[in-house]
Amino acid sequence: xxPQNFEYSAPGNLRDALALLAGGNxxxxxxxxxxxxxxxxxxxxxxxxxxxxxxxxxxxxxEEGGTIRIGATATHYDIESSPLVRGxxxxxxxxxxxxxxxxxxxxxxxxxxxxxxxxxxxxxASFLALEAQVRxxxxxxERTVTIEQFLVDALTTALxxxxxxxxxxxxxxxxxAGVSYQKMVQPASGFAIVGAAARVRKSGGKVAFVxxxxxxxxxxxxRATGVEKLLEGTSGSPADVQKAAAVVSDGADANTDLxxxxxxxxxxxxxxxxxxxxxxxxxxx
Amino acid sequence: xxxxTPGMASRRPSRHLIFNAFCHNIIDRQKADSMKRKxxxxxxxxxFTDEVExxxxxxxxxxxxxGFTGPHxxxxxSICGACTVALDGKAVKSCTMFAVQADGRxxxxxxxxxxxxxxxxxxxxxxxxxxxxxGFCTPGMIMTSKQLLERxxxxxxxxxxxxxxxxxxxxxxxxxxxxxxxxxxxKAGA
Ligand SMILES: Cc1cc2nc3c(=O)[nH]c(=O)nc-3n(C[C@H](O)[C@H](O)[C@H](O)COP(=O)(O)OP(=O)(O)OC[C@H]3O[C@@H](n4cnc5c(N)ncnc54)[C@H](O)[C@@H]3O)c2cc1C
Ligand code: FES
Ligand code: FES
Numbered sequence: 370x371x372p373q374n375f376e377y378s379a380p381g382n383l384r385d386a387l388a389l390l391a392g393g394n395x396x397x398x399x400x401x402x403x404x405x406x407x408x409x410x411x412x413x414x415x416x417x418x419x420x421x422x423x424x425x426x427x428x429x430x431x432e433e434g435g436t437i438r439i440g441a442t443a444t445h446y447d448i449e450s451s452p453l454v455r456g457x458x459x460x461x462x463x464x465x466x467x468x469x470x471x472x473x474x475x476x477x478x479x480x481x482x483x484x485x486x487x488x489x490x491x492x493x494a495s496f497l498a499l500e501a502q503v504r505x506x507x508x509x510x511e512r513t514v515t516i517e518q519f520l521v522d523a524l525t526t527a528l529x530x531x532x533x534x535x536x537x538x539x540x541x542x543x544x545x546a547g548v549s550y551q552k553m554v555q556p557a558s559g560f561a562i563v564g565a566a567a568r569v570r571k572s573g574g575k576v577a578f579v580x581x582x583x584x585x586x587x588x589x590x591x592r593a594t595g596v597e598k599l600l601e602g603t604s605g606s607p608a609d610v611q612k613a614a615a616v617v618s619d620g621a622d623a624n625t626d627l628x629x630x631x632x633x634x635x636x637x638x639x640x641x642x643x644x645x646x647x648x649x650x651x652x653x654x
Numbered sequence: 655x656x657x658x659t660p661g662m663a664s665r666r667p668s669r670h671l672i673f674n675a676f677c678h679n680i681i682d683r684q685k686a687d688s689m690k691r692k693x694x695x696x697x698x699x700x701x702f703t704d705e706v707e708x709x710x711x712x713x714x715x716x717x718x719x720x721g722f723t724g725p726h727x728x729x730x731x732s733i734c735g736a737c738t739v740a741l742d743g744k745a746v747k748s749c750t751m752f753a754v755q756a757d758g759r760x761x762x763x764x765x766x767x768x769x770x771x772x773x774x775x776x777x778x779x780x781x782x783x784x785x786x787x788x789g790f791c792t793p794g795m796i797m798t799s800k801q802l803l804e805r806x807x808x809x810x811x812x813x814x815x816x817x818x819x820x821x822x823x824x825x826x827x828x829x830x831x832x833x834x835x836x837x838x839x840x841k842a843g844a
Pocket of ligand 2: 730
């Protein structure tokens with residue numbers, strides 16, 4: 370399997386990378402874990418690849434003003450093993466550690482995953498539950514959008530030609546919060562048949578805060594606000610969790626493929642949402 | 655076999671088309687040559703410099719240009735892990751990477767593990783525990799197991815199975831591979 374030939378550039382800094390991309394003909398190469406398989410099948414045949422792998426500072430993970438900022442080329446392994454992410458945004462570390470296999474996590478990047486926007490990717494569930502923001506850069510300037518604005522459809526994002534994902538911004542999780550990512554694994558690829566991410570906080574014996582994101586179920590990941598509303602204010606009993614999780618699929622246009630039918634996915638979304646909520650509640654204090 | 659249908663002859667490419675294709679081939683080759691890039695990398699401690707097309711996959715470079723046939727091509731679709739090598743100490747599937755991405759970096763293949771004829775502890779454990787049958791998956795399996803033990807010297811059985819998820823074996827049923835990784839860990843801890 371040999372891809373079509375292409376021109377290759379490996380700029381050392383962001384400015385050069387953005388200048389190369391400004392023409393609109395070039396495509397970004399990050400970890401290559403989605404792009405190279407597509408190129409080998411000749412489903413993608415870019416004329417020019419701009420490798421972000423050597424761009425300095427695009428990989429950094431840092432804390433700033435109550436947020437954690439993760440550079441686009443941080444790999445899934447960088448994220449799962451970062452003490453900062455594990456300590457202050459454990460949901461993202463958990464999601465990263467669930468992606469594919471160790472070789473994929475060593476190469477694949479957070480920016481590449483989100484830019485590729487695979488409907489079965491793991492991160493989007495957590496990004497939605499975290500109400501993440503995406504910092505976008507181009508030769509013309511920068512803009513920051515919410516994750517909901519960023520994810521447009523299956524394999525479609527708000528990125529314009531010449532733009533790259535520069536950073537993902539997530540909040541620092543309060544110490545008393547509980548989080549969980551639960552995924553039904555497609556055994557051959559490791560992708561999510563469905564995946565549910567939950568964040569909860571308790572206060573005075575009641576569930577005070579709930580965020581739920583779901584991936585794999587529909588063309589794009591979504592935030593399950595119906596579930597959140599039903600659970601907030603309850604005592605978080607198993608019955609409350611079941612009742613809330615039962616509405617996760619309401620209104621969803623579920624995917625059907627060789628691995629799972631739409632009705633199976635709809636059912637599994639409820640099961641995995643309930644599991645994520647149960648575990649998150651047990652971890653919250 | 656399909657019977658020869660009437661009109662078949664007219665579908666044979668004309669001389670003109672053949673000439674065109676020939677010219678295109680030359681142009682394509684010239685274009686490909688001009689796209690070539692010089693890379694310099696270290697493989698198993700030795701420095702290599704070559705001109706390669708950017709589209710050349712690292713596995714093809716290792717096997718066909720540099721002559722390291724230890725890493726195998728199993729699926730060529732990023733699934734089986736037979737092509738696993740270490741890039742700057744990290745296990746990667748060399749069929750899902752371009753050789754140009756390895757420019758300036760250090761690659762270790764299975765051939766680079768033994769030192770002075772002494773097998774690497776993971777290789778030795780695979781030998782002792784009969785962790786292979788046909789051996790096709792073994793170079794990749796060992797590279798991944800080595801990575802696992804570097805990051806987690808005392809893995810549980812579950813952690814071993816999670817750690818080698820990216821490598822498929824069609825022969826052993828994995829049990830002896832898991833045993834070998836355990837044995838290598840125990841030996842390192844002893
Ligand atoms: C065997 C296997 C199993 C996998 N299993 C899973 C899984 O279980 N869960 C999961 O979520 N994913 C899985 N993946 C996909 C993996 O997470 C990829 O790493 C990820 O989707 C793409 O990231 P990348 O850095 O490799 O991007 P690339 O493949 O380099 O790029 C992907 C796309 O994004 C664009 N791009 C890359 N970076 C940027 C940027 N900074 N700005 C703008 N555009 C950019 C590229 O142009 C390309 O179109 C798997 C992949 C493989 C090969
Ligand atoms: S040959 Fe590379 S993963 Fe199978
Ligand atoms: S020993 Fe034959 S594939 Fe693993």
